Amino acid sequence: MEHDTQAAVAGGGSSGGGVTTATTPPLPDSGRTLWFDILGVAAIVSVLVALYGAIVWAPTEAVMGHVQRIFYFHMPSAWVALGPAFTIVFICSIVYLVKKDLRYDRIAGASAELGVLFTTITLLTGPLWAKPIWGAYWTWDPRLTTTLVLWFIYVAYLMLRSSITEGHRRARLSAVFGIVGWIDVPIVFMSIRWWRTIHPTLVTGEGMNLDSSMQAVLLFSLGAITLLYVFLLVVRVRQLDMGSRIDRLRQQFHLR
Amino acid sequence: MAIRVKGLWKYFDHFPAIRGLDVELELGRFLTVFGPNGAGKTTLIKVLSTQIGPSQGQVEVGGCVLPGQADRLRRRVGVISHNTYLYPNLTARENLTFFGRMYRVPDLEERIKMLLEEVGLSGRRDDLVRTYSRGMQQRLSIARALLHDPDIMFLDEPYTGLDQHASRMLRDVLKTLHTGERTLVMTTHNIEQGLEMCDEVAIQVRGRLVFRENVAAIDRAAFEQTYFDHVGKDFRWDS
Amino acid sequence: MGFLSQAWIIARKDIIGELRTRETILSMLLFGFLVILIFNFGIEPGLREENLVKPGVLWAAFTFAGILGLNRSFIAEKENDCLQGLLLCPVDRSVIYLGKFFGNFIFTLSMGLVVFLFFSVLYNVNLAQVALPLGAILVLATIGFAAVGTLFAAVSVGLKTRDVILSILLFPVMVPVVLAAAKSSGRVLDGVPLAGAGLWLALLVVYDVIFLTVSIMLFDYAVEE
Numbered sequence: 001m002e003h004d005t006q007a008a009v010a011g012g013g014s015s016g017g018g019v020t021t022a023t024t025p026p027l028p029d030s031g032r033t034l035w036f037d038i039l040g041v042a043a044i045v046s047v048l049v050a051l052y053g054a055i056v057w058a059p060t061e062a063v064m065g066h067v068q069r070i071f072y073f074h075m076p077s078a079w080v081a082l083g084p085a086f087t088i089v090f091i092c093s094i095v096y097l098v099k100k101d102l103r104y105d106r107i108a109g110a111s112a113e114l115g116v117l118f119t120t121i122t123l124l125t126g127p128l129w130a131k132p133i134w135g136a137y138w139t140w141d142p143r144l145t146t147t148l149v150l151w152f153i154y155v156a157y158l159m160l161r162s163s164i165t166e167g168h169r170r171a172r173l174s175a176v177f178g179i180v181g182w183i184d185v186p187i188v189f190m191s192i193r194w195w196r197t198i199h200p201t202l203v204t205g206e207g208m209n210l211d212s213s214m215q216a217v218l219l220f221s222l223g224a225i226t227l228l229y230v231f232l233l234v235v236r237v238r239q240l241d242m243g244s245r246i247d248r249l250r251q252q253f254h255l256r
Numbered sequence: 257m258a259i260r261v262k263g264l265w266k267y268f269d270h271f272p273a274i275r276g277l278d279v280e281l282e283l284g285r286f287l288t289v290f291g292p293n294g295a296g297k298t299t300l301i302k303v304l305s306t307q308i309g310p311s312q313g314q315v316e317v318g319g320c321v322l323p324g325q326a327d328r329l330r331r332r333v334g335v336i337s338h339n340t341y342l343y344p345n346l347t348a349r350e351n352l353t354f355f356g357r358m359y360r361v362p363d364l365e366e367r368i369k370m371l372l373e374e375v376g377l378s379g380r381r382d383d384l385v386r387t388y389s390r391g392m393q394q395r396l397s398i399a400r401a402l403l404h405d406p407d408i409m410f411l412d413e414p415y416t417g418l419d420q421h422a423s424r425m426l427r428d429v430l431k432t433l434h435t436g437e438r439t440l441v442m443t444t445h446n447i448e449q450g451l452e453m454c455d456e457v458a459i460q461v462r463g464r465l466v467f468r469e470n471v472a473a474i475d476r477a478a479f480e481q482t483y484f485d486h487v488g489k490d491f492r493w494d495s
Numbered sequence: 496m497g498f499l500s501q502a503w504i505i506a507r508k509d510i511i512g513e514l515r516t517r518e519t520i521l522s523m524l525l526f527g528f529l530v531i532l533i534f535n536f537g538i539e540p541g542l543r544e545e546n547l548v549k550p551g552v553l554w555a556a557f558t559f560a561g562i563l564g565l566n567r568s569f570i571a572e573k574e575n576d577c578l579q580g581l582l583l584c585p586v587d588r589s590v591i592y593l594g595k596f597f598g599n600f601i602f603t604l605s606m607g608l609v610v611f612l613f614f615s616v617l618y619n620v621n622l623a624q625v626a627l628p629l630g631a632i633l634v635l636a637t638i639g640f641a642a643v644g645t646l647f648a649a650v651s652v653g654l655k656t657r658d659v660i661l662s663i664l665l666f667p668v669m670v671p672v673v674l675a676a677a678k679s680s681g682r683v684l685d686g687v688p689l690a691g692a693g694l695w696l697a698l699l700v701v702y703d704v705i706f707l708t709v710s711i712m713l714f715d716y717a718v719e720e
Contacts, residue, residue: 097716152667159663163656167269169720173650176713177664180643183709184668191671191698195678251270307579308720330585341580343571345512354508358501358584384515400580 036234043231046224053217061214067132072217074125076225077118078147082185084229085115086154090182093175102244105171108178110236112157114229119151142196146189153181167244257316258283258408258439259304264313266299266463273299275463276313281456284436288450289443291460292487297443298337300460301412304441305335318408318439331359334406338416340397344386348377348396351385352403359404371399375425391422398429409433411442415449427452447480459486498590505581505594510601512571519567520602527560527610535617550681553614554673557607558640562662564602565644568595569652578652582718592645592714596707599648600641607633620684628689629680635699636676639706643668646710649717675699 054072061068092108095101126144127137138144160177164170259281266274273296281287291297302308303315309323316322320329335341342351349368356364372378375395385393394417401409411430415423430453434440443460444450451457457474459467459482466486474482513519534552572578581591611629615622644665651661676699679692689696 149667149670156663156667160650160654160660163654163660165269169653172716172719176646176650176717179713180646180668180706180709183705184671187671187698187702187705191674194694194698195674248270251272302720305583307583327585327587330583333583335583337576339576339579341577341583342575343508343512343577344574345515345571346508350508350511354504355580355584357504358581358586360585 039227039231039234043224043227046220047228050217050221050224053220058214058217059211064133067129070125070129072221073225074122074129075218076222077125078122078143079222080225080229081115081118081122081147082150084226085111085118086150086182086185088233089115089154089157089178093178096171096175100168102167102171103241105167105175106240106244107233107237108171108174109158109161110233110240112154112161112178113236114232116151116154116158118225118229119147119154122147123151140196142189142193145192145196146185149188149192150185153184157181257281258285258318259441260314260316261304262314264300264303264315265311266296266303266308267311273463274303277460277464279458279465279468281439281441283439285456286434286440286454287442287456287458288454289441289458289460289465290445290447290450290483291443294462295460296463297460298412301335301337301410301441301443305333305410306330307335329408331404332407334401334404334409335412336398336401336409336414337412338414340385340393341400342385342393342397345384347382347384348372348388348399349381351396352400355400356403361404367403368399371402374429375399376421389419390417391419394418395422395425398426402429402433407438409438409440411440413444414442415444415446423449447483451476451479459483461487498587499593501586502590502593502597505591506597506601509568509571509595509598513567513602519564520606523560523563523602523606524609526563527556527606528613530556530559531610531614531617547681549614549618549684550677553611553680554636554677556610556614557603557636557676558666558669558673560606560610561603561640561644562665564606565599565641565648565665566652566658566661568599568602568645569648570657573652578718588715588718589711591718592649592711595649596641596645596710599645600637603641603644604634604637607637624686625683628683628692631689632676632680632683632692632696632699635696635703636672638703639672639699640669642703642707642710646714646717649714671698671702675702 050072054069058069058072060066088111089108092104092111096104096108123144126141126147130139131137157174157177161170161174164173257280259279261277261279264274264277265272277296277300279287289297289300299308303310303322304317306317306322306326306329309326314321318329318332320326322329343354346354349372352368352371353364356368361367369378372381375398377392377396377399380388380392385396388396394414398414414426418426427449430440430442434453440454442450442454451471454471457467457469457471457479458465467482531552534555538548538552569578572581582588608630611633614620615625644661647661647664647668651657651664654660675695679689679695679699682692682695683689
């Protein structure tokens with residue numbers, strides 16, 4: 001046993017134990033727990049059910065036809081991206097700056113990754129749906145355009161993170177940007193909205209008639225995608241937590 | 257106690273640059289810290305001088321608890337390091353005037369004149385720092401550090417890269433500073449220069465102080481051997 | 496000595512330093528002119544839709560040239576670790592931010608004015624008519640640009656990919672500013688009085704207030720170690 005590690009254990013831990021610093025709380029059990037499994041199964045099952053509901057069960061829309069079915073995934077993706085995903089980045093950024101606990105930074109990073117994923121899905125499904133119905137892939141619709149700017153903001157966030165290796169420094173600088181970025185989004189939306197009302201587009205965002213069963217599918221899909229996001233977030237954060245723990249152990253035993 | 261440190265840890269990512277370091281220094285004393293590269297001497301200076309915060313442990317300098325009361329402490333701390341903190345596109349006088357205003361030094365012009373004379377740069381005071389030699393820049397940075405008459409000074413390997421002239425000048429300045437009212441902490445490689453003026457001696461190896469004594473109690477001639485003994489015992493090639 | 500005057504001392508120091516070498520301001524200007532020129536070659540002059548495109552060109556040039564200046568403001572501090580020297584002073588971090596902001600504001604505004612003059616020559620703009628309203632738009636846009644830009648420059652100065660990353664961070668967040676500035680100056684160039692572009696100006700003011708406040712609060716975290 002390293003003479004150094006013995007002496008280094010603050011407050012006398014057990015032999016072979018790690019040094020926990022004041023800045024990190026004890027890590028969660030790395031083993032799978034019951035609720036984790038339930039969450040995973042629930043997420044996957046509900047997405048499959050939503051798929052069935054969207055593609056098979058829901059009635060065909062009167063005006064747009066089958067293409068409209070993409071909407072059942074387009075809208076929830078947009079909601080997850082704009083709503084929980086990036087708001088969690090914002091909140092965790094603030095909490096990190098206050099508490100200096102790297103766990104919040106890991107959550108922020110994971111949430112941003114998922115946010116970019118869902119934003120990409122939104123940006124891909126939007127044009128796919130727009131083209132057959134309105135004849136153009138891109139219509140400068142305010143919501144979609146804001147989503148595009150959002151995409152750039154959070155890709156920038158990820159690029160910032162990837163260019164810094166030191167944990168606390170990366171957490172601190174990305175928190176600064178994460179806070180500014182999130183505050184910017186509503187302003188971006190307003191400015192693009194005004195821009196489009198002054199030069200009204202050929203098409204509007206709405207124009208869909210949803211009967212009650214379609215609304216049901218939409219709501220269900222919303223829940224399913226949100227559940228999927230939560231599950232993926234937990235998986236990813238867990239992964240990052242373990243990575244951090246490995247780094248720490250490696251350092252303690254002077255491996256490179 | 258001018259400096260009181262207990263159980264200081266500083267991590268950079270997961271690497272502990274300082275590992276459970278304790279040190280105390282009374283007011284007006286001059287401590288020299290020796291140690292090899294990578295021992296964490298610069299990190300220690302940075303923590304004590306409010307440049308970075310501790311990861312863990314208690315740090316109190318000049319009665320101010322760090323990092324919370326760092327703002328209060330800054331006015332009283334002067335730092336000399338191998339970075340000069342000087343703006344290359346400004347003249348010596350402009351540099352000193354700028355920092356003097358930042359520290360709200362009273363009678364600034366007089367003070368600048370006096371300091372420039374003390375470091376022997378009066379003649380070049382309106383030249384851009386860019387045109388100074390390394391020795392001259394270091395001399396000017398000493399003047400900069402003394403502008404606000406700090407009562408706690410940190411010197412991080414101040415002799416690095418100094419020519420004879422500048423070295424001698426630094427020694428003379430340190431002699432005048434060491435009056436018993438000012439607390440000084442210096443880190444250095446150079447055993448002779450380090451032992452010359454200090455009251456107390458310490459050796460830092462891999463983030464901890466492994467030796468601490470009054471300079472009166474050690475055998476100067478044999479100190480080099482003492483140093484290598486301590487450094488050798490804990491020295492590792494891979495860290 | 497109030498904190499505003501200390502901020503001004505910092506700004507003045509930046510300005511004096513820059514005037515000594517004039518490197519940055521000259522490259523900013525040159526770059527701004529070149530962007531306008533290149534856009535110009537991409538667009539047929541005398542086109543009916545020219546008025547729709549002109550403001551975009553102006554503000555694109557402004558943004559690209561502005562980024563050059565922002566980078567410079569902190570690079571100078573990195574030499575000799577001056578920023579650390581400044582952080583050792585008993586000065587509130589917000590004061591340092593304000594000082595840097597003032598400096599960046601003045602540089603970017605000067606660049607904007609000169610670029611605009613170049614632009615008005617190329618496109619035969621009636622200066623007397625539009626100078627004041629466009630000046631107001633320029634000032635408001637520059638405040639927003641310098642506010643966020645100073646913060647992000649502090650964030651990116653220590654990074655390896657410093658120059659590129661600043662642009663990547665700043666451009667998306669600048670969208671409202673560029674949009675508002677381009678649209679309102681477009682209307683002014685069309686002969687509409689400034690009040691007609693009121694909505695855009697309000698947006699700029701809101702943006703400026705929000706991000707100046709946020710940046711002051713976050714600057715501390717951007718520079719601490």
